[in-house]
Amino acid sequence: MDIQYMIEIFPRFLLVIPITILIVVLSAIFGLMLSIPVAAIRIRKIPVLSQMMGAYISFTRSTPILLQLFLFFFGLPVLLQLIGFDIMKIDAITAAVACLIVFNGAYMSEVLRPAYLAIEKGQHEAAESLGYTPFQKMKTVIIPQMAPIALPGLGNAIIHLIHDSSLVFAIGVVDIMGMATIMSGDTFGMKQVEVFLTVALIYWGISMISEQLIRLLERRKKKVLKNTGYKLKEEEAGYSV
């Protein structure tokens, strides 16, 4: 064990952390945006589309993310050529982000769907009887109640996303893991344990920080809801989360 060396290489990892964060943030935001229509289609049970979304969710759940990354990396150019774009090869980061967006769209839609279905029908009817437009209803009645139910699941999705993003080095993105594989070659295989221990500590740190941020958000949401007199489902059931 060479602690000195671990401290020495740490700054080099700091340079590539933004790439990991960029991939995670982009896929989280666009994944959430994708998951909303997917969840809506599944909730409304629109005939053909609903089955297609069911197959899409089942596919992304049952194949390893590594395989999906490779499918996107090799498959996206072929698909684009079929539509008429003449691209021989796509950027590894683009493929990685596209893949993680598609993956998260499915994952998060399965978080949002039960959260939406957990809202009582009476809430919809009450809002409608007060003359709310569908948009107003969602904004002021449904989403505030969905949030505390969906937030833990979405938080989990983000943590999973951070972990999954460590696989993008397999298609050639130089993120934290990519840097580590380059570095373990630099030292002629002498200090690999130190390199990967540093990487493990960095990921541990990132996961802990994001976990705390999600906790903070959850707590704030709960406080707001408590002030408005809303009772959380689990409080009624008699246990706390």
Next chain:
Amino acid sequence: MFDIMTVFESFVEILKVVPKTLLLALIILVLSFMLGAAITYIQSLGIPVVKQIIGVLQSFLRGTPNVVLLYLVYYALPLVSAWFLGLFNVTLDPSSLNSTAIVIVTFSICYSVFQSEIIRGALHSLDKNQIEAAQSLGYSTTQTLRKVIIPQVMVEALPDTMNAFLIIIKALSLAFLVTVVDIFAQARLVGAQSFSYLEAFVAAALVYWGICVILTYAIDKLENRMRRGYA
């Protein structure tokens, strides 16, 4: 550009490694279950320092991706075991460790944390009165465990455990990094032979999808059947 026949040929090639992958996943599942049970037991004892150490270990295992852990164990385990065996004057060549063994060790440790959570959850769902009733009937500890606790906890833990099995099958796709050939690694090999990576990966995706659909169906059936006895 995209050839259906190649997909079919790769599919047949990939099917050959499915039994090996399933066996590996099963070994990992059983080992991680036993480790998880041990962790749950140690935690329930509540020994001051040990409890904190396990807590930190759990947080570490949950906070780091599997790839990183796999690489870490891949490079560290031979050194650590050589050093450890050196204490007993047994010399071990660090490079002689089988990479399959390393994959099994890594994933067993990784998933033991999740398994311990599953076991704890299942134990919580068990009514305390059940144990008291068994004791009042004069059952010994082993008898209570065998006849009352385990049958009920097993039904509770089954869905999550099987879910873990599917997760392990998927996680094994990382094993190609340390040269263990599972479904995904086989797809890479098949693809490399004919320069038709896309077809090979599509075939591999279909294999994974098929395995998951079949297993999910089987688990649902099994769970319904086991629950019937207690309904």
